[in-house]
Amino acid sequence: MKTRLASLLQQAISSLQANGWLPEELSVDVQIGHARDAAHGDFTCNVAMMLAKPAKKNPRQIAEAIIQHLPDDKNVSKVEIAGPGFINFFINPESQNTIINTILEQGSAFGTSNIANGKKVQVEFVSANPTGPLHVGHGRGAAYGATVSNLLSAIGYDVHREYYVNDAGRQMDILAASVWLRYLEQCGETITFPSNGYKGDYVLDIASDIKKQNGDAFKATTADVFNNIPADEPAGGDKEKHIDALINNAKTILGEDNYKHVFDTALNSILSDIREDLKGFGVNYDNWFSERSLMDNKAISTAIKKLKDSGHMYQKEGAWWFKSTTFGDEKDRVVIRDNGQTTYFASDIAYHLHTLDRGYDIVDIWGSDHHGYVPRVKAALQAMGADPSRLTVLLVQFAVLYKNGEKMQMSTRSGQFVTLRELRDEIGSDAARYFYVVRKAEQHMDFDLDLATSQSNENPLFYVQYAHARICSVLRLLKEKNISYSPNDGLVHVDKLAESHETSLIDALNRYPEKLTQAAQQYEPHQLTHYLRELAHLFHSYYNSHKFIIDDKELMQARLVLIISTKQVIHNGLNLLGVNAPESM
């Protein structure tokens, strides 16, 4: 309807330009908005005010002229000028009502479109280091990423969901060392656990699994393990140097194969836990992409070669640097360390290049603490001759957690965190999924665990689900009473729906496709949750003031198709959010 009105206005303006009343060279961007107040009609346009200055005319005069040249349209019942120069459109109720027919025809596809025309896009999200279970901080990225993927898919993108697994690098070595030390403890050794090691209970579990599987095969004495190790931080030393030395000793003592065994056991154990957790959260991936695979298939070396060939690399103090400042980054970045190892950044460049080469545009969803990372990745893509605008990075703020009124620090390292799984057990995946996306992503979010768990009934999700269940309940009663329902009868008499509750509800249904499109294009699931809340509210309000099962059969059938359409839209919306639409609660 918006585009239709816009084209009507465009025609009017063009004819005014043709007869010289308006200057020819005017560039017009006709924007149609929804009227906030019913007294202002259904749609409103401010183009007359926008034109006032360039045309050097009074906005109300312009509006008057535009209206006179507006082509007739059967959907428009009335056009008015209001306020400083708004053009307000009143839409025929009959044309609004046809949405019910559309919804019933399209069913679960209603609202979706092919705006993106099958364009390939990869959404990469969560991608937490496999050094521990997911905590509630990761949950927000998971819910947000999954929903954004669904939204993009709904407007016609070919969406590829990917989890980038950081299975290479120092953090994983620290994990492997932590597991091995716990294992040695279980073999009877007395260990002073490094302050920089992973202290969570899951490390103990992995260690005891290894003990069960392999017995004493990886055993070593404490004296050997701590031979030639610089002091840890509590003893006045450097915790980073301490743990790095421990890792080195572990590698030497265990040998390559055994070390790899411990390493891989830890990795696989945690990764499969993460997979299961996300699956239970309704978050599914098309691919789990291994960072190590980039090294194996030379993707990293080819990316680096590309950078070198482009002339944007230089050597300094034994390391290779990428001159990212050329592309607006605040400083240059190391790609190959002086010890010959490539950095995480090198992997990431290769990963992004590889993904673009696979034909995907990229949507990365990162925690906001990585925001400083964006310019250097874009810089690298540009340096390699790729179009940096093909990469969109969406930043998700961390939720600030409160428990017992106190702020909680989440740290995988210290082992102090609330896991995503615990949250799901407490409030359920549906409530958690909804709760996470009800605020926009860049908004700092206060997450009161006590509120979320003890008063779960206050979760706004239940309000929406309840509307759906209520409609199902009406339909159940209909069946019990053996009253026949005919969609065709309803559609024939849809014009009997003239109560204000009914027209508002129909108006809301009309807005759904546009709302969905906008939420997807702007990567903003919260727009959809707010819409669903409003839709549910309009329904509850309607429900409280009118009965659906009534003696007037024609009106009853009309009301039934209306509430069934409403049920369908709620269902479609919740489905995109990864949330169930229950028949009863």
Added chain:
RNA sequence: GCGCUCGUAGCUCAGCUGGAUAGAGUGUCGGCUUCCGAAGCCGAAGGUCGUGGGUUCGACUCCCGCCGAGCGCACCA
């Protein structure tokens, strides 16, 4: 110090990319069920949109300066 994100009702947050009288939830107060589910509905109170300037027909929205919060500023990932 520099950069990014933010500051809207007691609390948690929207505000359709510059439009008409700034809106919801929650909390507080007052009403509504012989009738399809009261996890609901209706109403009231509650605001200097952090602050001071600027841009224009018009600013919560855009620009600049302050104040405050979170996060970044590694040869970690």
